[in-house]
Amino acid sequence: MYDLCIIGFGISGICCAKWAEKYKLKYIILEKEKDLGGCWFTKALESSTLQSPKNFYQFPDYKMPQDYPTFPNKNQILKYLKEYVRISNIKNINYNYNVLNLEYDNFWKIFVKKKNKQIKIKSRYIAICSGIYGEPNIIDLKNRNNFLGQIIHSKDLNTIKSEELKNKHITLIGNGASCMDILKYISDLSTNINVIYRKNKWYVLDSILGIYTYFYINRITVQMWNKLPHIFFIIFIGYVIKYLFLSPFEIPNKIFDHSNIIMCNKKIYNLVSLNFIKFVKDEPNYLYKNYLVLKTNKLIYSDIIILCTGYSTNISFLKSNINHNNYLHIINPQQNKCGFIGFTPSYNWVQVSYLQSRWFINYILGNIKLPEKKIMEYKINQVLNKKRKLNIPYNDLTYDCFKYCDNIQNELMIYTNKYTLSYWFQNPDYCMN
Numbered sequence: 001m002y003d004l005c006i007i008g009f010g011i012s013g014i015c016c017a018k019w020a021e022k023y024k025l026k027y028i029i030l031e032k033e034k035d036l037g038g039c040w041f042t043k044a045l046e047s048s049t050l051q052s053p054k055n056f057y058q059f060p061d062y063k064m065p066q067d068y069p070t071f072p073n074k075n076q077i078l079k080y081l082k083e084y085v086r087i088s089n090i091k092n093i094n095y096n097y098n099v100l101n102l103e104y105d106n107f108w109k110i111f112v113k114k115k116n117k118q119i120k121i122k123s124r125y126i127a128i129c130s131g132i133y134g135e136p137n138i139i140d141l142k143n144r145n146n147f148l149g150q151i152i153h154s155k156d157l158n159t160i161k162s163e164e165l166k167n168k169h170i171t172l173i174g175n176g177a178s179c180m181d182i183l184k185y186i187s188d189l190s191t192n193i194n195v196i197y198r199k200n201k202w203y204v205l206d207s208i209l210g211i212y213t214y215f216y217i218n219r220i221t222v223q224m225w226n227k228l229p230h231i232f233f234i235i236f237i238g239y240v241i242k243y244l245f246l247s248p249f250e251i252p253n254k255i256f257d258h259s260n261i262i263m264c265n266k267k268i269y270n271l272v273s274l275n276f277i278k279f280v281k282d283e284p285n286y287l288y289k290n291y292l293v294l295k296t297n298k299l300i301y302s303d304i305i306i307l308c309t310g311y312s313t314n315i316s317f318l319k320s321n322i323n324h325n326n327y328l329h330i331i332n333p334q335q336n337k338c339g340f341i342g343f344t345p346s347y348n349w350v351q352v353s354y355l356q357s358r359w360f361i362n363y364i365l366g367n368i369k370l371p372e373k374k375i376m377e378y379k380i381n382q383v384l385n386k387k388r389k390l391n392i393p394y395n396d397l398t399y400d401c402f403k404y405c406d407n408i409q410n411e412l413m414i415y416t417n418k419y420t421l422s423y424w425f426q427n428p429d430y431c432m433n
Ligand SMILES: Cc1cc2nc3c(=O)[nH]c(=O)nc-3n(C[C@H](O)[C@H](O)[C@H](O)COP(=O)(O)OP(=O)(O)OC[C@H]3O[C@@H](n4cnc5c(N)ncnc54)[C@H](O)[C@@H]3O)c2cc1C
Pocket: 007, 008, 009, 010, 011, 012, 013, 030, 031, 032, 033, 036, 037, 038, 039, 040, 043, 044, 045, 048, 049, 050, 051, 052, 057, 097, 098, 099, 100, 129, 130, 131, 132, 133, 181, 317, 341, 342, 343, 346, 347, 348, 349, 350, 353
């Protein structure tokens, strides 16, 4: 019987294993893929780079190498993660172990598929680190069989050789982060690119006035966002973006959240301004020969359609009665022998998973006591109501990431000095000691 079974070995699973190893728990790691890294291993393109600068995306106790560029690429990130696993002395990693089902009866029974065999693992606690990107969302395009071109999901773009994309008419459906990632890659290969999208997003240049935009995200600016009336925020920020930077994009009528703020590099910004990449606000209707016909009957000639339609967040091996609106985003009041790590999108993803893991391991060790079930539910509802008013999902930490991290850190009895400039203006290094 294990103390802890960690499901998934991306950033969150690595953080959890680091703390389990440090506190000498008896743990096992189950990862369905053949290597570590999670979505960086399975979903990123070879050409993908970080969207945040490297010092926003590193373990507090092991920095990204100095010779790495500001936005490291997929291979550099995977190398960094492997090195961290090595120096953290993380053991008992099992690849090609796909968790199929869980049962709880005083302890967890974890049913796993390993190649053609099914095995059962027993553990007192589990950490669910399986990520927010589950199965790809494939939209149903009518008349698909009549289409003469090719249709793929963004995650499969790696399967197409770059020569096959050269000078082709490429249509992207969806305008989120994966669309931007793909545009960076295909804009070197083709100038016939259309992006079909439904909702306006905040496209923010990755650097503003020579400073990386991420450095504008600090406790001062986040507090300002929180205090400004939203209409003022949209008009003011929208106005600045639209006219000062001559943005070719339409401004959304909703404040920032994790899904509608997209980092855009200068090259893509310019190509959209020059109309080499066309953003078309419309919806796909059906396919005809080589055309994608839109709801407004506009025809988009397409050799290849890439679905940048994202992923579903459901956790296949979980029973439906455990949702993941959790206390402190970690513990479900109905089932407190299980922790969720990494289900809170933010601009400090690594630091958040690192903190959540440390908290969860301390909870397993009995160093942190949970409030009563009713109180946990009350606190969840309090946050839910607040976020509902902002029209933001419960798990989204765009607005309260610093507050949330400070809170978790305080529960670990670690307090940072507020009377320093770095506290207010820098991205914090949480839980170094
Ligand atoms: C191309 C790309 C660029 C990104 N850039 C940034 C960025 O710049 N900044 C930022 O903050 N975030 C970025 N992200 C977001 C990224 O998702 C997070 O930063 C982080 O990597 C999430 O890690 P995770 O471990 O929580 O989840 P994941 O990386 O999704 O890992 C989950 C792991 O669980 C495994 N798993 C799932 N189901 C099972 C099962 N049934 N049995 C066993 N194992 C299972 C999966 O195989 C996977 O290895 C990017 C994501 C992508 C894809």
